[in-house]
Amino acid sequence: MSDPASPFPFPIRTECPPGACVCERDRVMADPQADHRPLALTRQQEQKLVERIERIESYADLQHVQALIQKNLGARLRVEPGPNEVRTVRGIIVVLEEKPGLCKKARQAVPSAVRRRLHERPDIAWALLDAHDLFGGQAG
Template sequence: MADPQADHRPLALTRQQEQKLVERIGCIDSYADLKHVQALIRKNLGAELRIAPGPNEVRTVRGIIVVLEEKPGLCKKARQSVPAALRRRLAERPEIAYALLDAHDLFGS
């Protein structure tokens, strides 16, 4: 992080802010809201939250790949807690998971 041109946004994520982000993810109620949270993470942390169906059949939420991109300054715990919170929310609200799958044209519409 000695490079003055480096992105310092991930360094600004404190434990309290991480908890607030996890709480926000726990309140997602639609696919549009999920996309909004992805945009906020991209804007505020400079990291990409990638969500996509797995390469095999998607029978449960575990079949959906959720990854918070690795960025210098972003701790490992945050990269684990954010996807875990999102998987929990997808399990609680399957309609969001269905919309995600539909957005990736898995229902063949």
């Protein structure tokens, strides 16, 4: 339930300690024209998102989670092969883009969860590579 004193119809993330984050939370809250969706990612919602990522079962499911993040937070979750040869999951770029109001902790936790899942389910990483034509259309 949202705080009655809050101008938002949804609960918002509590403020980080001073100097701990660069999310520009106060600026986003003060600007009525700003995209307020990132503020809805409370610590509890962040944990639910991480748990959802940990249940991803396929590349299509990963794409679905990416679309949900875009829709609900207005931020893009990039998961793509790196510019160099990809030999391990570490060669895959996983970034939750910076968005005013989106906490730094979330921008670290979400990509970490995706990396863990790709490591646990290499078939998802292979499908990602195949979708970017890194296997050159060759059956292996």
